[in-house]
Amino acid sequence: MPRTTAFFDKPIVKIVRPKTSSGLPDKPILRADRIFKSYSKANLAIPVLKGVDLEVPQGKLTSIVGQSGSGKSTLLHLLATLDAPDSGEIHFLDNRIDNLGRRERDRFRNESIGIIFQFYHLLPELTTLENVLVPKMIAENFFRYAFNKKAYVERAKHLLDLVGLSHRFTHKPRELSGGEMQRVAIARSLIASPKLLLADEPTGNLDRENGEEIMTLLKNLNDDESLTIVMVTHDPEIANESDHTIHLESGRVALKAA
Numbered sequence: 001m002p003r004t005t006a007f008f009d010k011p012i013v014k015i016v017r018p019k020t021s022s023g024l025p026d027k028p029i030l031r032a033d034r035i036f037k038s039y040s041k042a043n044l045a046i047p048v049l050k051g052v053d054l055e056v057p058q059g060k061l062t063s064i065v066g067q068s069g070s071g072k073s074t075l076l077h078l079l080a081t082l083d084a085p086d087s088g089e090i091h092f093l094d095n096r097i098d099n100l101g102r103r104e105r106d107r108f109r110n111e112s113i114g115i116i117f118q119f120y121h122l123l124p125e126l127t128t129l130e131n132v133l134v135p136k137m138i139a140e141n142f143f144r145y146a147f148n149k150k151a152y153v154e155r156a157k158h159l160l161d162l163v164g165l166s167h168r169f170t171h172k173p174r175e176l177s178g179g180e181m182q183r184v185a186i187a188r189s190l191i192a193s194p195k196l197l198l199a200d201e202p203t204g205n206l207d208r209e210n211g212e213e214i215m216t217l218l219k220n221l222n223d224d225e226s227l228t229i230v231m232v233t234h235d236p237e238i239a240n241e242s243d244h245t246i247h248l249e250s251g252r253v254a255l256k257a258a
Ligand SMILES: Nc1ncnc2c1ncn2[C@@H]1O[C@H](COP(=O)(O)OP(=O)(O)OP(=O)(O)O)[C@@H](O)[C@H]1O
Pocket: 039, 040, 041, 046, 048, 066, 067, 068, 069, 070, 071, 072, 073, 074, 075
């Protein structure tokens, strides 16, 4: 698996973060305070998150673990601004993000967060290269995209190279293995140089070998570039490899050292 440094040495993607005197970033990149979230089904409210408090340190790999149905994906979706809590606040550095209007929320997500899912969510009719470009196509109007397209294509190719897929630019998702599809999804999540990567069971649909490759890739991004990663996982071995583990239990969070 290629290391990431060669690519990220390019100024366009170098991530610079404030450091404290101890060498660690001082402010959590994400903070959630007293988050409540229920779903309603047949007029019944099903409480899922019941006062979640958490902090995500910058530059670390954080795992979220908990039983199936404990609300891990629900929580990740709230952190990603894909859904809003019923009450409570979520802050990204100095900005409150749980109450943004739709446009601001979409812009914030496009600019600051990369997201990967267990089932990749690639568009089947597009090539690998086009899939990586999708966030830019969505985020920008036709003229701006056309104006910048050459640079974006260049960057998408670099990212595919970074994840070991430079020989697969023109393949469609159905022509790729599961591990390769997840690598495309990782490349797509990095196209906008996010400060934070959120991953929901990124290895959950892969065999052990492919799962380990994806973990190596994510750990390289975290180690080499201090890219902050928050990852939902069922796998205790994967959780053990992270810097922090957030345990979700009975709709609340207990933050313990990994
Ligand atoms: N859209 C929805 N409508 C109603 N209930 C939902 C909805 N989405 C999730 N739930 C319920 O909320 C609870 C938490 O779901 P969630 O998907 O967050 O769990 P999870 O911890 O990610 O589980 P898993 O480990 O199986 O992925 C579950 O009981 C689920 O049935």
